[in-house]
Amino acid sequence: MKIFATYNIKGGVGKTAAAVNLGYLAAKDGLRVLLWDLDPQGAASYLFRIKPRVKGGGKGLIRGTKSIDSAIKGTDFDGLDLLPADFTYRNLDLLLDSAKRPARRLAALLAPLKAEYDAVFLDCPPSISLLSESVLHAADLLLVPLIPTTLSVRTLDQLTEFIGDFNGDRPDVLAFFSMIDRRKRLHTQIAVDLPAERRDFAATVIPALSVIEQMSVQRAPVAAFSPRSQAARQYGRLWQEARERAGLTS
């Protein structure tokens, strides 16, 4: 089982869109996939038409009094399940703080699902917190969507440095440019230069396209309702890069 996490300290950069589409494409490849919507806003749950509610809330899951297994819901797509968001996830930091080995708690919670799933996607809320740390420890591959600006790249470097200080296993990092506006020269320039220079950047970029915004109207992955669109093709390429980087063989 490989764990992917879409993570960025900033909000509105395309984390959920990436998690939803890559999760869908992984399932379409025949993998058994679980997507955990860790964001109390519940955008991924909304996109899959699943109520953002978990019996026992975040407390039950973190303390282990409610099994993850019983909270999982099937999406409308074969092979793709969702662990929904819950508004109590806003307190996950506090709950983790009171747990044993908080930074390793998420990994421990996911371990029993190894036999059931080939890939898990963690859709993280925008923050840098104990929850983020737990996510970073659990993940095999960190997918970091970035708006192509100098400051974003600086934030990625800070994140890489932070991970570099981890003891034991560290996640691999694959950043990708998201919401690229072709009309902005800086966007196109950075999006071309950096992937060519750095191993931690994907060659694939996700442009800012209205079809991606349509996801919240269609309430489905763009790769499902518009599979031939440019956005779907780009997510397809990004998934292939992520899959190869994570070492998930076909």
Next chain:
Amino acid sequence: MHEFVLDSEAHAGADVPPALAGSVTLDGGLTWANGGRTRASRRSWLDTFDWRLYRAGLTLEQAACRGRTLLLLTGRDGDLLASQVLTAGREPRWPGLVSDLPAGPLHELVEPVAGIRALCPVARATSRVTQLRVLNDDAKTVARLDVDYMSVTFPARAAAPARLTLTPVRGYAGVTDRISGAIIRVPGISAARGTALESALAAAGLRAGDLPGKATALKLSPSMPAAAALATILTALLDALEANVPGTIRDIDTEFLHDLRIAVRRTRSAIKLCGSALPAGLARDFRAEFRWLGDLTTPTRDLDVYLLGYARMTAGLVAASPADLCPFHDYLVRSRAAQYRGLAAGLRSVRFRRLTTRWRTALKEIGPARKRRTVAQLAAARIGAAQRSALQAGQLISAASPPESLHELRKRCKELRYLVEMFGSLYDPAQRWQAVRELKALQDCLGAFQDAEVQRTEIRAFASQLLADRSVPAETLLAMGEVAAGLASAQREARREFDGRFADFARPASQARLALLTREDGLARADGLTRTAGA
């Protein structure tokens, strides 16, 4: 998962999915939606010839749909236990051994159940599946209803009743009971009894798990005339024999030949021990021919036993390495191939065809005998005699007795066991099992002794042959010597075990259980059981 079948008359000509959506009223904000394009698939169900998967509650299906081929293993409740995507162009060819399945969880689940038996297609069908979805008030799919129109193509062409499968989406199982309740209220729909495989076989006029010629599955009544009952038993044995011929000729797995030999041995025992109940001359006419058939099958089977035990043989080597035995293995494979050619030719011969045809005709012509002896009387007399004979043969065995004496006792025990099984349906199953408990343990011990004796003798002959041919290095002959030593040790172990096993069999309590089987009060109780089951 809930499964239903459509009454074909009630729904003849109807476009079922839209009709269903119209007639099944859902409540609680649930609505029907179209599930997309109709899917066509080619399906093959696989099992061993003796239905090992089915008897273990497993169903293995190979389904090809939209260019993808999948193997699906389901359990008793239709729950998916494991699946395996097959690489295009590299799908296993059936019949085939379990080792032909790709490695993975499915392989691991099937292997211990199928054992050395090959997987064969037991049914084939084409399915056209239309899907309906049930949506909740968020337009989220909470359940799927597959409507499967199945045309059976093997073992016979037939149309199976359309089958509805309602599957909840994970986390929404609660709503399916409501949907299921609404579906079952529609006239012409009933709950499915059995799996899709059972439905396919039923459409073809067959039943899963049926095995030709199982003597204990026969329904004999104690008052039946002995000759007629014997004809029924012998016909069932002939069915079993003939059912195993194609698999033996095609060399699908070694158990076809093994089961064929069992049918021959049982037939020969029945002729020998009960032949006097058959019309005059019949037993004499066929005895020699069945002996020929038995002898025809022996060399190949002996080599099969060697090859089946080869892995155990190499694992037991101490001084030699498994590689030293490889030339011996090659020799066994070559010898087996040569013997098999003779066997297959024999089973295709006019002599074999004539034997089975004449035997079947002769059995059909058996009418009521002049002496009105019942099958219960015949069984009691023969089982009693065989029991005494086995007991006497065993009591004569001492520490100084040659291996042949144990072999003779083994034959007597086999005859006794065959008689109990042949007439098995006359007796209460639990009582029958109790009666042969010690006999089975004794047979196992004698079997181990005799197998080691045969193999020990044979390996000396093989070594002489290989030496004469100068075809193997000295290391191989040394390794074969080690195998022979292992066989001698196993034989000594079995011989040591024998005294205790025979003592258990000869105990008055064990003998009394066997004797009780054929007593009239036991028969009356079993007869009552048969009638109750029949009613």
